[in-house]
Amino acid sequence: MAKANQNYLKLPGSYLFSMIGKKIGEYQQQHPDADIIRLGIGDVTQPIAPAVIRALHEAVDEMGSPDTFRGYAPDLGYEFLRSVISRKDYRERGCDISAEEIFISDGAKCDCGNIQEIFDMENRIAVCDPVYPVYVDSNVMAGRTGAYDSEAGRFCDVIYMPCTEQNGFVPELPDQIPDLIYLCFPNNPTGAVMGKGMLQEWVDYARLHGSVILYDAAYEAYISDGEIPHSIYECEGARECAIEFRSFSKTAGFTGLRLGFTVVPKELKADGIALWPLWARRHGTKYNGAPYIIQRAGEAVYSDEGRRQVMGQVAYYMENARIIYEGLKEAGYTVSGGVNAPYIWLKTPGGMKSWEFFDALLERANVVGTPGSGFGPHGEHYFRLTAFGDRERTMEAVERIRRM
Numbered sequence: 001m002a003k004a005n006q007n008y009l010k011l012p013g014s015y016l017f018s019m020i021g022k023k024i025g026e027y028q029q030q031h032p033d034a035d036i037i038r039l040g041i042g043d044v045t046q047p048i049a050p051a052v053i054r055a056l057h058e059a060v061d062e063m064g065s066p067d068t069f070r071g072y073a074p075d076l077g078y079e080f081l082r083s084v085i086s087r088k089d090y091r092e093r094g095c096d097i098s099a100e101e102i103f104i105s106d107g108a109k110c111d112c113g114n115i116q117e118i119f120d121m122e123n124r125i126a127v128c129d130p131v132y133p134v135y136v137d138s139n140v141m142a143g144r145t146g147a148y149d150s151e152a153g154r155f156c157d158v159i160y161m162p163c164t165e166q167n168g169f170v171p172e173l174p175d176q177i178p179d180l181i182y183l184c185f186p187n188n189p190t191g192a193v194m195g196k197g198m199l200q201e202w203v204d205y206a207r208l209h210g211s212v213i214l215y216d217a218a219y220e221a222y223i224s225d226g227e228i229p230h231s232i233y234e235c236e237g238a239r240e241c242a243i244e245f246r247s248f249s250k251t252a253g254f255t256g257l258r259l260g261f262t263v264v265p266k267e268l269k270a271d272g273i274a275l276w277p278l279w280a281r282r283h284g285t286k287y288n289g290a291p292y293i294i295q296r297a298g299e300a301v302y303s304d305e306g307r308r309q310v311m312g313q314v315a316y317y318m319e320n321a322r323i324i325y326e327g328l329k330e331a332g333y334t335v336s337g338g339v340n341a342p343y344i345w346l347k348t349p350g351g352m353k354s355w356e357f358f359d360a361l362l363e364r365a366n367v368v369g370t371p372g373s374g375f376g377p378h379g380e381h382y383f384r385l386t387a388f389g390d391r392e393r394t395m396e397a398v399e400r401i402r403r404m
């Protein structure tokens with residue numbers, strides 16, 4: 001008899017976004033004329049840059065001609081894309097990452113979720129609290145965690161690293177030593193960043209204990225402060241202890257096109273076993289590559305024109321972030337993030353619970369955000385707003401919140 005993977009039953013359900021959808025639906029039904037502004041979900045709104053659109057058209061035409069048609073992409077991605085990434089994202093920043101160490105995929109979410117497969121089931125994971133849920137849930141599905149404790153809002157056998165106002169939403173080195181450490185900076189949901197000195201401490205800690213850091217840099221394009229590292233490989237020794245995830249979603253608006261990559265250095269080993277061949281094997285066996293036309297679109301992001309255009313989009317969103325941050329601060333809210341990240345993390349006023357604030361904001365301002373408690377227990381009494389909206393609507397949302 002077939003048996004289901006019962007680890008899936010440990011997951012409490014996608015409560016957060018289904019609950020948000022349900023509450024909006026109910027409100028809209030009772031108030032059909034309400035003009036609701038959504039600053040909740042982290043999806044972009046600006047169209048794809050013209051240089052990227054041109055590359056897409058050209059690549060589509062190539063697919064229609066027998067001389068230039070392409071079938072399956074190479075397992076690890078096209079050389080033209082891997083080499084431009086190696087050069088522009090890494091070598092020009094002083095990071096020694098070769099094209100061969102870059103694995104092209106259709107986005108960071110699947111890579112963040114799949115990477116755990118190349119590690120032993122006995123590995124203990126550490127995650128930030130609050131956290132982007134993919135890191136935890138993918139390990140739950142694999143059976144690497146215990147049961148869910150609904151009182152605590154946590155899974156057993158996971159090391160949660162609190163990110164609080166006191167530590168600037170940057171976790172401290174844990175006392176219990178984890179095998180796998182998930183870090184995401186600039187952070188979703190808090191918008192916090194980690195300075196180079198602190199990141200170096202994490203790298204040193206991981207090397208000392210034989211841990212591997214799984215570093216999600218999906219939002220690196222939003223860093224404006226020259227002192228903040230864009231890549232973990234800016235730290236000494238990171239080639240021996242870290243894997244890095246990158247995404248074109250928030251960098252260049254590819255949430256619908258789908259493109260990302262993962263860096264696995266050749267030196268990286270877990271208990272003496274090199275991880276590059278394992279990830280190459282996994283990629284080759286379970287994945288048939290991001291589409292040629294999308295990889296060409298990704299290449300165009302690195303052209304001078306493409307780079308200028310996507311940086312313009314990032315600047316547009318960061319101006320939204322500034323408007324939200326400044327507007328709420330002036331209105332007396334305690335806000336953080338929003339400077340090197342497209343997320344604004346605000347403390348709910350008067351000790352309100354995250355969901356209470358969600359309801360108040362929906363009812364009194366017709367604005368939707370994301371309750372911080374949905375990202376983990378330390379997100380309680382916090383709320384996330386995103387800078388990915390349209391400018392006028394963002395300004396209107398801030399005005400409405402100020403008038404509340």
Ligand SMILES: Cc1ncc(COP(=O)(O)O)c(C=O)c1O
Pocket residue numbers: 042106107108109110112132184188216218246247248249255259260
């Ligand atoms: C921290 C983080 N990592 C990864 C992703 C997923 O990126 P992608 O669209 O490339 O799958 C997101 C998307 O919101 C994210 O917030």
